[in-house]
Amino acid sequence: MVDTGHTPSRPGATGASGRVEYLYNLDVSNRVAMALRALGDRVTQVAADGAEVELGKRSRVAPSANLFVSIHHDSMQQWLIDAGRQREFAGFSLFVSTRNPKYEQSVRCARAIGEQLRAAGETPSLYHADSVVGESRPLIDGRLGVHRFDNLAVLKTAPMAGVLVEVGVIVNPDEERRLARPEVIERVARAIAQGAHACQLSQGE
Numbered sequence: 001m002v003d004t005g006h007t008p009s010r011p012g013a014t015g016a017s018g019r020v021e022y023l024y025n026l027d028v029s030n031r032v033a034m035a036l037r038a039l040g041d042r043v044t045q046v047a048a049d050g051a052e053v054e055l056g057k058r059s060r061v062a063p064s065a066n067l068f069v070s071i072h073h074d075s076m077q078q079w080l081i082d083a084g085r086q087r088e089f090a091g092f093s094l095f096v097s098t099r100n101p102k103y104e105q106s107v108r109c110a111r112a113i114g115e116q117l118r119a120a121g122e123t124p125s126l127y128h129a130d131s132v133v134g135e136s137r138p139l140i141d142g143r144l145g146v147h148r149f150d151n152l153a154v155l156k157t158a159p160m161a162g163v164l165v166e167v168g169v170i171v172n173p174d175e176e177r178r179l180a181r182p183e184v185i186e187r188v189a190r191a192i193a194q195g196a197h198a199c200q201l202s203q204g205e
């Protein structure tokens with residue numbers, strides 16, 4: 001399953017340009033779905049049609065799926081924006097929940113996606129693990145940008161393994177411009193798809 005984070009009416013973060021997160025999520029998630037299909041996987045997309053789907057019901061759209069990947073773009077705490085520090089934060093983050101029944105597989109898939117994102121030239125942001133500028137999310141793997149976020153609704157309610165991907169930080173104007181480029185969207189989406197595909201092959205369950 002490929003989940004497009006947020007909805008048109010509640011679109012998540014707002015990029016530095018004013019373009020909303022949902023639209024960035026839509027661009028990447030559509031490309032991830034295409035890339036997974038090209039790899040031979042069956043894919044169900046959630047919320048890519050603009051439907052209002054509650055967080056707790058998103059993974060139930062295809063309950064027999066073996067992996068749920070939710071695509072997001074990142075913000076930062078408002079006081080950092082107010083302080084004009086947007087350009088200090090960039091990069092991807094990956095989240096998993098210990099409340100997901102397939103936690104170990106979730107970590108394996110998050111690591112596989114992180115490996116592919118790094119291979120594609122992306123770097124993890126790591127500020128979510130910082131107690132001062134972030135939210136003190138425990139790091140599982142700093143090199144691959146994998147964090148623990150137990151209470152994330154889409155992950156804790158999913159019956160299958162789940163990973164939430166923050167592709168990059170759109171409130172940073174430099175990073176937003178880069179992430180809007182079609183070739184960057186394509187490269188990042190392929191990396192996410194390759195990681196998601198590879199970790200399913202190696203799951204052995």
Ligand SMILES: [Zn+2]
Nearest residue numbers: 005012072073
């Ligand atoms: Zn989001």
